[in-house]
Amino acid sequence: MNPPEYVAEAPVGAASVGAAPVEAPTRMASSVPKAPPSNIPAEVFTPAKENLLPLAAALIFFVVLFAKPAQLLALDWWNNPEAGHGLLLAPLAFWFAWKSGIREGARPNIWMGVAILVAAAMLRYLSGLAAELYTMRMSMIGAIIGITVFVYGVKQALHWWLPFVLIWLSVPLPELVIASLALPLQFKASQMGAALLEWRRIPVLLDGNVILMPGQKLFVAEACSGLRSLTSLIALAVLMGALWLRSPWIRGFLLFVAIPIAILINGVRVFLTGFLVYFVSPELGQGFMHTTEGWLLFLVSFTILGAFAWLLGFAEKRWRDRGQTAPLEAAHA
Numbered sequence: 001m002n003p004p005e006y007v008a009e010a011p012v013g014a015a016s017v018g019a020a021p022v023e024a025p026t027r028m029a030s031s032v033p034k035a036p037p038s039n040i041p042a043e044v045f046t047p048a049k050e051n052l053l054p055l056a057a058a059l060i061f062f063v064v065l066f067a068k069p070a071q072l073l074a075l076d077w078w079n080n081p082e083a084g085h086g087l088l089l090a091p092l093a094f095w096f097a098w099k100s101g102i103r104e105g106a107r108p109n110i111w112m113g114v115a116i117l118v119a120a121a122m123l124r125y126l127s128g129l130a131a132e133l134y135t136m137r138m139s140m141i142g143a144i145i146g147i148t149v150f151v152y153g154v155k156q157a158l159h160w161w162l163p164f165v166l167i168w169l170s171v172p173l174p175e176l177v178i179a180s181l182a183l184p185l186q187f188k189a190s191q192m193g194a195a196l197l198e199w200r201r202i203p204v205l206l207d208g209n210v211i212l213m214p215g216q217k218l219f220v221a222e223a224c225s226g227l228r229s230l231t232s233l234i235a236l237a238v239l240m241g242a243l244w245l246r247s248p249w250i251r252g253f254l255l256f257v258a259i260p261i262a263i264l265i266n267g268v269r270v271f272l273t274g275f276l277v278y279f280v281s282p283e284l285g286q287g288f289m290h291t292t293e294g295w296l297l298f299l300v301s302f303t304i305l306g307a308f309a310w311l312l313g314f315a316e317k318r319w320r321d322r323g324q325t326a327p328l329e330a331a332h333a
Helices: 025-030 050-077 086-100 110-130 133-154 156-158 161-170 175-197 227-242 250-281 287-332
Strands: 205-207 212-213 216-219
Touching: 050 086, 050 110, 050 133, 086 250, 110 133, 133 156, 133 161, 156 161, 161 227, 175 205, 175 212, 175 227, 175 250, 212 250, 216 250, 227 250, 227 287, 250 287
Parallel strands: none
Antiparallel strands: 205 212, 212 216
């Protein structure tokens, strides 16, 4: 049998000898179906038709159950200074979810998604009976995770770990937790500020969270405990770790480092306030100057944390490159 021969396309109007007529290329191209975008697999491009009705029901129940908690959370972001970082974290969470997209090979996990949704609905009901806002808001996040698992599976929920963590960090802490954390932070800031003032040869007497100086009294209030800057720095550490670092252990280390940085900078803030009050004017301990000093020192702490994250990323890259070149050097030896 002779091998097949490639027959050239005959001109329009001419007959082909010994072969069937060849169709025009445009007609052949039109018969090829269009594929979904290359970054989204065909099987997850749209949910299966049999899942659309349960998905629509889950979304309706979500709106009915969690409309009030979502509204109260948005009001807290707007009105509560301790929760103002949510105005930045929540849009960032949705942006990162959209940016990362749907992972390749995502599959719906219907039964696990339904189980998570039922657990979130029960938690929402119980927290509503107890009028406990934090648990109610956590149930809303759990419901979002349940819907994600229902449509795209557990691996997709893990793929979106950063958006879920940012949403969780945007929820303000309960008042009981804030009260239990604020007082130790006040005492620590007062101790550090008093120690730095003594180092500058300023006579001080520390009484709890009150620093007594000759002719002046400096009261470290709850708003000056540094809890607000601590929560903001933790969120920034999570964000920097996700963007610049790969190892979960190094990300956790960066998160751990954010805590002493926030405490140290807040102690420096107390020292600067006492220094300015003692040597310049008591009016510098309150009002616009006091607020501006807090913002500037937060930028300092943000810069220190960013420099530390860059150093960790540089060291991680060097270590990873060395690990990749070691087998090649051993093979050439």
